[in-house]
Amino acid sequence: MIIPHPLLGPRDAEEFVYLGDASLLDRPDWQEENADAAFFTYQYLRDNPAGTHRELWFHEQGDRSWLVVTRDTTTHDILTVEFASDVALAKAGSR
Amino acid sequence: MSYSGFRVIREALTGHKGWKPAWRDASPQSGYDIVIVGGGGHGLATAHYLAKVYKKTRIAVVEKGWIGGGNVGRNTTIIRANYLLPGNERFYKFSLDLWEGLEQDLNYNAMVSQRGIINLFHTDGQRDAYRRRGNAMILHGTDAELLDADAVRREAPFLDFENARFPIKGALMHRGGGTVRHDAVAWGYARSADRHGVDIIQNCEVTGFRIDDGKVTGLDTTRGFIGAKKVGVAVAGSSGRVMARAGLRLPIESHVLQAFVSEGLKPLIPGVITFGAGHFYVSQSDKGGLVFGGDIDGYNSYAQRGNLPVVEDVCEGGMAIMPMIGRVRLLRQWGGIMDMSMDGSPIIDQTPVEGLYFNGGWCYGGFKATPASGFTFAHLLATDQPHECATAFRFDRFETGLMIDEKGVGAQPNLH
Numbered sequence A: 001m002i003i004p005h006p007l008l009g010p011r012d013a014e015e016f017v018y019l020g021d022a023s024l025l026d027r028p029d030w031q032e033e034n035a036d037a038a039f040f041t042y043q044y045l046r047d048n049p050a051g052t053h054r055e056l057w058f059h060e061q062g063d064r065s066w067l068v069v070t071r072d073t074t075t076h077d078i079l080t081v082e083f084a085s086d087v088a089l090a091k092a093g094s095r
Numbered sequence B: 001m002s003y004s005g006f007r008v009i010r011e012a013l014t015g016h017k018g019w020k021p022a023w024r025d026a027s028p029q030s031g032y033d034i035v036i037v038g039g040g041g042h043g044l045a046t047a048h049y050l051a052k053v054y055k056k057t058r059i060a061v062v063e064k065g066w067i068g069g070g071n072v073g074r075n076t077t078i079i080r081a082n083y084l085l086p087g088n089e090r091f092y093k094f095s096l097d098l099w100e101g102l103e104q105d106l107n108y109n110a111m112v113s114q115r116g117i118i119n120l121f122h123t124d125g126q127r128d129a130y131r132r133r134g135n136a137m138i139l140h141g142t143d144a145e146l147l148d149a150d151a152v153r154r155e156a157p158f159l160d161f162e163n164a165r166f167p168i169k170g171a172l173m174h175r176g177g178g179t180v181r182h183d184a185v186a187w188g189y190a191r192s193a194d195r196h197g198v199d200i201i202q203n204c205e206v207t208g209f210r211i212d213d214g215k216v217t218g219l220d221t222t223r224g225f226i227g228a229k230k231v232g233v234a235v236a237g238s239s240g241r242v243m244a245r246a247g248l249r250l251p252i253e254s255h256v257l258q259a260f261v262s263e264g265l266k267p268l269i270p271g272v273i274t275f276g277a278g279h280f281y282v283s284q285s286d287k288g289g290l291v292f293g294g295d296i297d298g299y300n301s302y303a304q305r306g307n308l309p310v311v312e313d314v315c316e317g318g319m320a321i322m323p324m325i326g327r328v329r330l331l332r333q334w335g336g337i338m339d340m341s342m343d344g345s346p347i348i349d350q351t352p353v354e355g356l357y358f359n360g361g362w363c364y365g366g367f368k369a370t371p372a373s374g375f376t377f378a379h380l381l382a383t384d385q386p387h388e389c390a391t392a393f394r395f396d397r398f399e400t401g402l403m404i405d406e407k408g409v410g411a412q413p414n415l416h
């Protein structure tokens, strides 16, 4: 698999470490009511879709950036790649 | 028709005209008491034990493709009971006991071959960890033996004992472990279930669940609606997408695992051997091919194929302990989809939907579990109580903190 890095261009997936579903960016607020239930869902439950999946990859052997890669889990085709920091900032801005 | 040596001779003398299909190609009826979704090893075993041990009737197994086309026909066929944690070990011990009597139970030759598993260790710390594991196994009534380097040399003289980076210091030997002909497990269970009246319905994909007032009443399939009082789902790598149709999210990610077979060689490797400093395990099939594998690829996948970095990693592991295989040619390579759970251990439990039961989260190790998984799932379906060997495999263990994390790596499926 080749991941098109937004800055560094096409990079072998071997340079990256995979974390999982990009929903891990949406960490619940620990002070909210029912925070324990929210953390259970956040930590353990997954959509695990067959098809388009947004997921976190870390460019460990490169620029050490976190990326949000949108990939088709049935074909391994990579659709879009964004910096996780950009995704998180956009989300914070829209709040 | 019963299979026996006598039968083989009789058929040989009469031109093999008496053999019949091993199971009927059933069409769906309008309703059943119990429908099992998934005609893999676990689904077929569940049907067999439901009918034979729990004396249930009106049972069907619905399979999207052909039975045995999933992981039960893709795995590297290793069976063993060398787990550490109590929730797991008693279950896998039960499974190994069932394997030992399987062929008589099914009247089918599954080529169960207990030729031993050697888990190599390369450091003192690893020796301690394996000693602890071996003691846990012995406490559960399974066999375990700690071998020093000389004893390993007697078992497998061809290993690279003097490897500078990964010297072999000994191994944990589990003589009860070994291999089983995987396809024969699916076929044997299917034939026996069929003989006990179970309908095995192939080319029938479940596309939805009918749920009224929180209770399951049947299944929508590509071959029409099938009514069901109880539904047991055992679809391994497809767990996430099937259960999503019942509105459930699972503590499971689907990942791809690859396996490899070399060209046929003369008898070389006595049992199963695993490398302790990387992920590589190997056995030799009766046809002579070396059957080997290693880590999962490590990213969510429903494509039944993997990528090259893992191929390289697995082969490097092989070369580290058996440099002699360097010139052996690879014959075939394939992948299967693993239902990787959040603690690396399975789930056999009821769901919030009444009448809907789930069996999954087998990760890369569900083949060895097939008999016990079928038996305990049948018990749950028949009695609404967990079987005593499977009480730890609950859905709520992630909420209550009672995870069964053999590797101790936390909620990170690609590390289990």
Ligand SMILES: Cc1cc2nc3c(=O)[nH]c(=O)nc-3n(C[C@H](O)[C@H](O)[C@H](O)COP(=O)(O)OP(=O)(O)OC[C@H]3O[C@@H](n4cnc5c(N)ncnc54)[C@H](O)[C@@H]3O)c2cc1C
Binding pocket: B037, B038, B039, B040, B041, B042, B043, B062, B063, B064, B065, B066, B067, B068, B069, B070, B071, B072, B073, B074, B075, B076, B077, B078, B079, B204, B205, B206, B207, B234, B235, B236, B237, B238, B242, B257, B258, B259, B293, B334, B335, B336, B337, B338, B362, B363, B364, B365, B366, B367, B368, B369
């Ligand atoms: C490469 C590889 C090596 C492995 N090595 C080992 C090993 O050495 N030892 C070990 O213990 N385990 C091993 N495993 C794991 C083991 O194969 C699995 O855990 C086990 O086979 C899963 O249970 P099963 O047999 O019921 O799954 P499967 O055979 O996959 O059965 C599930 C069935 O459900 C069907 N299905 C899916 N969706 C639907 C639907 N909507 N409707 C109807 N049917 C559906 C599928 O078509 C499939 O036939 C390995 C797996 C792989 C891929």
